[in-house]
Amino acid sequence: MQKAVAQRLMDYVRFDTRSDSGSTACPSTPGQLVLAKYLVEELKAIGLTDAALDENGYVTATLLSNVEQDIPVIGFLAHLDTSPEISGAGVKPRLIENYSGGDIVLNQSLDVVLSPEDFPELNNYIEQDIIVTDGTTLLGADNKAGIAEIITAIEYLVTHSEIKHGTVKVGFTPDEEIGRGADRFDTTSFGAAFAYTVDGGPLGELEYETFNAAEAKINIKGRNVHPGTAKNAMIHSLHIAMELNAMLPAAEVPGHTEGYEGFYHLNSLRGSVEETAMTYIVRDHDKAKFAARKERLEKITVYLNDKYGEGTVAISLRDQYYNMREKIEPVYHIVELAKTAIEAIGITANIKPVRGGTDGAKLSYMGLPCPNLFSGGHNFHGKYEYISVQSMEKAVEMIVRIIALHTKAGR
Known part of the structure; x- marks a missing residue:
C-alpha cells in the first residue's frame, strides 16, 4: 500500500x-x-x-x-x-x-x-x-x-x-x-x-x-588594556564591529526588504575587546548591484584601517552562487x-x-x-x-x- x-x-x-x-x-x-x-x-x-x-x-x-x-x-x-x-x-x-x-x-x-x-x-x-x-x-x-x-x-x-x-x-x-x-x-x-x-x-x-550571493568574513583586531588606564590606549574590537555595521544602510536588511530588493545580513558576531569575528551574507538579484554591495564592504574596511591602523580589519569575500x-x-x-x-x-x-x-x-x-x-x-x-x-x-x-x-x- x-x-x-x-x-x-x-x-x-x-x-x-x-x-x-x-x-x-x-x-x-x-x-x-x-x-x-x-x-x-x-x-x-x-x-x-x-x-x-x-x-x-x-x-x-x-x-x-x-x-x-x-x-x-x-x-x-x-x-x-x-x-x-x-x-x-x-x-x-x-x-x-x-x-x-x-x-x-x-x-x-x-x-x-x-x-x-x-x-x-x-x-x-x-x-x-x-x-x-x-x-x-x-x-x-x-x-x-x-x-x-x-x-x-x-x-x-x-x-x-x-x-x-x-x-x-x-x-x-x-x-x-x-x-x-x-x-x-x-x-x-x-x-x-x-x-x-x-x-x-x-x-x-x-x-x-x-539572488547572487556572497559570504563576507570579517576579523577585527583590538587592543585590550585595563579599563582604568585605557584612555588613548584601548582599541575595542566590538566597538569597531558596531561602527562597521552602522556604516551599512539600515533598511537594507532582511527584515526590511522584499521581492527583488537585496540586503546585507549580519549572520554571526562573536568577540571581545581583543578580537571580533563577523560573518555577513550579501544578496542581490541584480549583478551590478551585487558587485556594488561587495565593493561597499571593501571600502568600509579600507576606511576603518585608515582610521585605526593597517591590519585592524581584514575581510574575506566568497561568492556562493549566482x-x-x-x-x-x-x-x-x-x-x-x-x-x-x-x-x-x-x-x-x-x-x-x-x-x-x-x-x-x-x-x-x-x-x-x-x-x-x-x-x-x-x-x-x-x-x-x-x-x-x-x-x-x-x-x-x-x-x-x-x-x-x-x-x-x-x-
Missing part, C-alpha cells in the same frame, strides 16, 4: 540532519548519511533498484521509461540537511487535523504560540491538516517535505503503470543549507536534460530567479511546463524570485537548468515552521503531472 506523503515527512524529520559550516567533511554531519542510507533502502523497496549513495552523501536513483519514444531525461531534487540556525534534534512533529483557526499552542510551558496574528498565512489553511513543531526545534520540512513529495510521486508512477513517462532521475543532496549542496554533484552521470528542485515555500510557488535566471531563460519552456502542470491541478502558479538559496542556482551554472517548485511549507528555519498536508499532496500531484506532460510533449 502506498505510503502517505505526510507520514513520510513525519518519519524523516526525526533524523537530525543539521549541516555544519564549520566542518570540512562532505556531508558536513553524520546524521545526513543516516537519512541518506534510509532513503536508498526506501527507493529500492518501491522498485528503483539502482538507488545508491556515493562517498559524498549524494543519493541518486532512476525510474526507467515505460514508453518507446526517446524523451529527454527529467530530474527532481531535494536536500537532506536542515538549517543549523536552530536545533533539529529530537523533532516531535504534531498533526493538527482540520485546523479550525486561531492560535496553536506549540509549547505551553515555554509559552510558544503559532498565531495568525503573527503569521496571517495560517488563515489560508482553515479546515486543512497541518504539521507543526513542539516549539523547541524546527520542523525540517525544508527540505524533507520535498524528499517526501518526490518519493511519493515516484511510488505513485511505479504503482500506476498506465501513466506514461520517460526516464526520471531522483537526487538528494547534502549541505544545501550551508551553500555546498551542488558542489560535488555529478551532473554528467545524473544524466538529466533539466531538473527541478522541490524546495520552495507555499502552494503554487514557482521560481527561476535567485542568479540562475541567466541559465534558465534560454530553456524557458521548462518553466512553462511547470506552470502548466500547476494550473492543471487547480492551482494558480505564483512565479516569483527566490529570496534565498537553492541547489538549482549552482546546478544551472553546472549545465543542469533547475527551476524551483513549491513544497508547501512556511516559516522555515525556526520553531514556528509548519506545513499543510493538503499542500504536500498537491506537490505530489504537480510532480506526477509535470512528468506526464513532459512525456506527452516529448521534449
